[in-house]
Amino acid sequence: MASPHADPLERLGEQFALTTPTERKRLLVITNPYATTVSDRLKKLVVYALGGRYDVESVDTQRRNHATELCREAAAEGYDAVVAFGGDGTVNECANGLVGSPTPLTCLPGGATNVLCKMLGIPGDIVDATEHLLMLGDRWHVDRVDLAQVNDRYFTFSAGLGVDAAVVKEVDARPHLKHRHGPWYFMYRAVHVAVRDYLWRPPRFEVTSGDTTVEGMTAIVQNGDPFTYFGNHPLHVAENVSLESGTIAGVVLRRARATDVPTIAYRLLVPRTRMVDHKHIEGLPPGDEIVMRSPVPIPLEVDGDYIGDVDHAVFRVIPGGLRVVR
Known part of the structure; x- marks a missing residue:
C-alpha cells in the first residue's frame, strides 16, 4: 500500500492496480521532455500511475516531427492508443502520424495551453487528467473527431x-x-x-x-x-x-x-x-x-x-x- 505521504500519482497507480482487473490495453506514451510542465520525474510518475491499469511503454521525442514517426510505428505495431504527453505541438505531430490509422489518440496536459486536451474534455491538471485516463480503462470507447489539413x-x-x-x-x-x-x-x-x-x-x-x-x-x-x-x-x-x-x-x-x-x-x-x-x-x-x-x-x-x-x-x-x- 502506498504511503500517505506518497505522490498523488503514485497513490493513483496503486489504487487502480487494486481494483477489479479489466482487459489491459496497450498504451504508448510519447513525451516531449522540453514541454512547459514536463519533467523526467513527472513522466516517471505518470507512467507508473498508468501502469496500474494499462500495459504502458514510454518514449521521449528527440527532434522535430519525431512524434509523427513514433505514431506511425505504434499504429503498425497495434497499440490500443497513443498518449501524447506534451504541448499542442506534440499533439499535432501525433495526429499527423495517426491520421487514417485504427489507432486512437489521447493526451495528457504538458504544455502551456493544451487546447485539444481541453476540447476533448480532458482535465487541465496532470493528476486529474491521469485519473481520467485510468478511469477510461473501464469504459473504453473510441470516438472520431474531424481533422483539418493545410497543404500537406x-x-x-x-x-x-x-x-x-x-x-x-x-x-x-x-x-x-x-x-x-x-x-x-x-x-x-x-x-x-x-x-x-x-x-x-x-x-x-x-x-x-x-x-x-x-x-x-x-x-x-x-x-x-x-x-x-x-x-x-x-x-x-x-x-x-x-x-x-x-x-x-x-x-x-x-x-x-x-x-x-x-x-x-x-x-x-x-x-x-x-x-x-x-x-x-x-x-x-x-x-x-x-x-x-x-x-x-x-x-x-x-x-x-x-x-x-x-x-x-x-x-x-x-x-x-x-x-x-x-
Missing part, C-alpha cells in the same frame, strides 16, 4: 496566416521565455510584431471560402472552437465550427491601425463579444475548403507551431479523420 500538414484545432503566425514564429525562437512567461509573452510579442510589421505596410493576400473572397493581412482557420486559451480562458474567433461539424471556418483581418489593436484585443478577451462584429474583420462561412493566395510568402502556423512561409495554402477538413479516446 494536418492540424487539430487551428491554423493561422499573417500576424498570428508571425507571433508564433518569434515566440518559438525564444522557448525559454515562452516557458517562463506563458500567455503573457505571447501577448507581448503580438503587440510588438503588429506594431513593427503589420500596422503600416502589411503583406496582403486573398482568401476564398465558397463564394466569399476577402483581401486581408491575417487569417485564422479553425477545425474547432475555441481558437486557443489565455490561461484557462477560452478565446473565440471563428463561429459555427466544432470537432464534429464536418466543416472548417475562419476569419480574415482586412486591415488594422494602431487604434484598432485595443478593440480587437477587447473582442478576443471579453466574454459574450463576437470577433466577427469588428468592423475590420470578415467571418468566413463554414465549408469544406478555404484557399489563400499571396503575392509574397507569409508565415503559416498550425496548432501553435510555426511551419514555414507560403504563398499558397489550401485548407480542407477530413470529417472523422482522427480517432480519439476521451
Whole structure:
C-alpha cells in the first residue's frame, strides 16, 4: 500500500492496480521532455500511475516531427492508443502520424495551453487528467473527431496566416521565455510584431471560402472552437465550427491601425463579444475548403507551431479523420 505521504500519482497507480482487473490495453506514451510542465520525474510518475491499469511503454521525442514517426510505428505495431504527453505541438505531430490509422489518440496536459486536451474534455491538471485516463480503462470507447489539413500538414484545432503566425514564429525562437512567461509573452510579442510589421505596410493576400473572397493581412482557420486559451480562458474567433461539424471556418483581418489593436484585443478577451462584429474583420462561412493566395510568402502556423512561409495554402477538413479516446 502506498504511503500517505506518497505522490498523488503514485497513490493513483496503486489504487487502480487494486481494483477489479479489466482487459489491459496497450498504451504508448510519447513525451516531449522540453514541454512547459514536463519533467523526467513527472513522466516517471505518470507512467507508473498508468501502469496500474494499462500495459504502458514510454518514449521521449528527440527532434522535430519525431512524434509523427513514433505514431506511425505504434499504429503498425497495434497499440490500443497513443498518449501524447506534451504541448499542442506534440499533439499535432501525433495526429499527423495517426491520421487514417485504427489507432486512437489521447493526451495528457504538458504544455502551456493544451487546447485539444481541453476540447476533448480532458482535465487541465496532470493528476486529474491521469485519473481520467485510468478511469477510461473501464469504459473504453473510441470516438472520431474531424481533422483539418493545410497543404500537406494536418492540424487539430487551428491554423493561422499573417500576424498570428508571425507571433508564433518569434515566440518559438525564444522557448525559454515562452516557458517562463506563458500567455503573457505571447501577448507581448503580438503587440510588438503588429506594431513593427503589420500596422503600416502589411503583406496582403486573398482568401476564398465558397463564394466569399476577402483581401486581408491575417487569417485564422479553425477545425474547432475555441481558437486557443489565455490561461484557462477560452478565446473565440471563428463561429459555427466544432470537432464534429464536418466543416472548417475562419476569419480574415482586412486591415488594422494602431487604434484598432485595443478593440480587437477587447473582442478576443471579453466574454459574450463576437470577433466577427469588428468592423475590420470578415467571418468566413463554414465549408469544406478555404484557399489563400499571396503575392509574397507569409508565415503559416498550425496548432501553435510555426511551419514555414507560403504563398499558397489550401485548407480542407477530413470529417472523422482522427480517432480519439476521451
